[in-house]
Each structure stands twice: as C-alpha cells, then as structure tokens.
C-alpha cells in the first residue's frame with residue numbers, strides 16, 4: 001500500500017503514535033508510514049519499541065539527544081521542532097514517532113506540523129491510543145456519561161482550574177508536579193501531591209475515592225490500579241507515568257427551561 005505517493009510531492013511530514021502497549025497499539029497505517037518514509041525520527045521510552053523502529057526502518061534516528069540538550073523541557077521542545085523541520089527541508093518523507101497519541105502532550109510535533117503546513121508542505125498527524133484511552137477501558141469509565149475534564153496536573157494547580165465535580169476528572173503528569181526540567185528517576189513528589197490534595201479538597205471530601213492509574217506497557221501485563229482516599233494522596237508513591245482519575249460526585253441536574261425548549265422529557269434520559 002504506497003501511502004507516501006498519494007500527494008505526488010517529494011516531501012511530507014507525518015506524525016504517528018505507538019500507543020501505550022508495545023506493538024499491540026500501533027495502527028497498520030502508522031506502521032506503513034514508518035516503513036516507507038525516507039527518515040524516521042522517534043521519541044519513545046520503550047527500548048523494545050526503539051529496536052522495532054530501527055529494524056523496520058534503518059533510517060530511524062532517536063530524538064533522545066535533542067530532548068536532553070537543554071535544562072528546561074520547553075527549550076528542548078523548540079529544538080525538537082526545529083530538528084524535525086530541518087529534516088523536512090531536506091526534501092524527503094519524514095515520519096515522526098511518539099508514544100501514545102502523537103497529538104496529546106506533544107508540543108514539538110504539533111508545532112512542526114503547523115509550521116510545515118503554513119510553509120506549504122504536506123503534513124499531518126495520525127491518531128493513536130493515548131493513556132486516557134487506556135484509562136477509559138481499564139477503569140470502565142465512559143467520558144460521555146457525565147462529561148470529562150482533563151488537565152495537566154501542574155497546569156491545573158497554577159491556573160487554579162475550576163472543577164465541575166459532576167464530571168469525571170483526569171489529571172496527567174501527576175507524579176511530576178511543578179517539574180519543568182527533566183524529572184529525576186526517583187523524583188520526590190510529596191510537596192506537589194500535598195498542594196494537589198489541598199486544592200482538590202476544596203471540591204471533594206478528603207475520603208472521596210480516587211484512582212492512581214498506570215496502563216500496562218506490554219501485552220499480557222495488567223494495568224496498575226490503586227484506589228485510595230483523596231487524603232492519602234500526599235503519601236502516595238507516584239511514577240512519571242501515573243495518571244489520576246477522580247470520579248464524579250453526582251449527576252449534574254438538568255435545566256427545566258432548556259429541557260422544555262428542546263422538547264426533552266427528563267424520564268427519557270434515564
């Protein structure tokens with residue numbers, strides 16, 4: 001299936017995601033772009049995935065060095081964006097591979113695709129399976145049942161995001177709160193977790209049950225699902241891949257006037 005020739009251009013930028021679980025989440029389309037591109041640039045953690053990429057395209061190159069070039073992550077992101085574009089300017093088909101969904105928490109790839117499009121290049125992002133998608137499946141959560149709020153944990157705190165506690169709430173990067181550089185392996189998250197607990201406690205009872213979640217990275221492995229009371233958060237062990245899920249407190253009530261205006265009978269909603 002020759003995907004790269006579809007626009008008859010000599011160069012293109014396609015960003016794909018590996019999903020979370022090794023090999024099982026990679027789409028057929030993403031695999032074909034990886035195999036057919038002139039150049040593959042990748043930023044993935046999993047050594048097995050790195051090996052798979054090198055095997056499937058010998059012109060694969062890790063972005064790890066660019067990612068660790070500067071102290072602040074935001075500066076590394078800029079460098080990665082420029083590196084991706086420099087490769088595109090060499091008149092070749094470039095495939096960028098990121099883990100999870102490649103548009104989710106991936107500033108550099110998004111910025112590169114925006115700029116490439118502005119400059120007239122063929123550029124796009126293919127969807128992938130994100131950690132949030134795995135969470136919905138493993139925790140049996142339907143985001144449509146109550147609505148769903150999803151925030152990066154540090155952003156959630158520093159912007160004092162307003163919580164609608166009738167919604168599902170998902171907090172990303174909850175194990176590295178306040179860290180803007182490259183987190184150390186054994187990052188002590190106690191201060192951040194305490195601040196998070198204090199803030200969430202404005203909305204939720206300290207005994208509200210929340211879940212610390214890690215999706216399985218390999219087939220046949222189970223996810224890590226820890227159900228705790230909110231007040232236990234500051235003492236909890238986090239990792240760089242921990243995501244926090246907080247269930248809604250109750251179903252939001254309906255507005256009578258709006259129901260009437262839409263001709264909806266409330267009994268038909270249950």
Ligand SMILES: C[S@@+](CC[C@H](N)C(=O)[O-])C[C@H]1O[C@@H](n2cnc3c(N)ncnc32)[C@H](O)[C@@H]1O
Nearest residue numbers: 100101104105130131172173214215241242243
């Ligand atoms: C930089 S973001 C990357 C997100 C990724 N692009 C995706 O689509 O899921 C890193 C955050 O994603 C979440 N995450 C990544 N891997 C995860 C896993 N295996 N289980 C649960 N959450 C995960 C965590 O909140 C982690 O701090």
